[in-house]
Amino acid sequence: MTTPILPDIEALTLAAIRARLPGIRVVVDIPSDWDATRPLIVAHRVGGAAEDARFLDRALMDVQVWYRDRRYASMLARTVRMALADACRDQFSDIEGALSSFTEVSGPWCPGPEDDTGLTRFIATYQLTARPAHRKEM
Template sequence: MVDALRAGLKGATVRVLWPDDWAQALPLVVARRVAGAAVDPVGLDAAVIDVQCAAPGRRDASTLARTARAVLLNACRSQFAGADGYLSHGEDVAGPFEIRTGNPTPGPDFFRFQATYRVTARPL
């Protein structure tokens, strides 16, 4: 999933954790698993993924979030293959929506949008 986002979001930093130097990493996409379980012992995995997109401007952060959504869902539709397997299904759970609380603290030059997706991955 991270490889698919990196391939489709040229110019954005894609990480699985918020970097300490996040202000220098903007535009930033942080994508990480927050829930989900293996569907079968062969390796089919249905993960719930949290994707947060941040940029210095509200419009840029919103555009990045909508673009990340399209990239991720298109990667699932096209069965994007990575080193460990391939994506096989993706769907919206929630968002993207603006977050104006939390850490890092929002401000006039930091905007963040969050979305949640269910992504199924299969081994090679």
């Protein structure tokens, strides 16, 4: 039997958010070509560890929502929270594996306007777990 490889939890997280918010740009890093007149969601792993390197990864995911309108940014951040909670409850999956558990660690909260740009950023941290897909041996 082949030992399964844990899924790319960042890719699963991005896909789950995109499925709920198809018109919003969702990325791992702030892109150099970002048009700040459009909302942006940045989600990436900032920690965590595999509970069992064969079967369960528990990741801390930093999620940031950027936009110039504070109220809309807040709503979008809260929508992302529910998208991830729902994705874990529903076992959102791709070919590599599935999300399986959601815990809110912090957020969403706003540190204030970013410099003189007039942009608002909401930050949240979630603990997500993922398990590998069950694959049949060939």
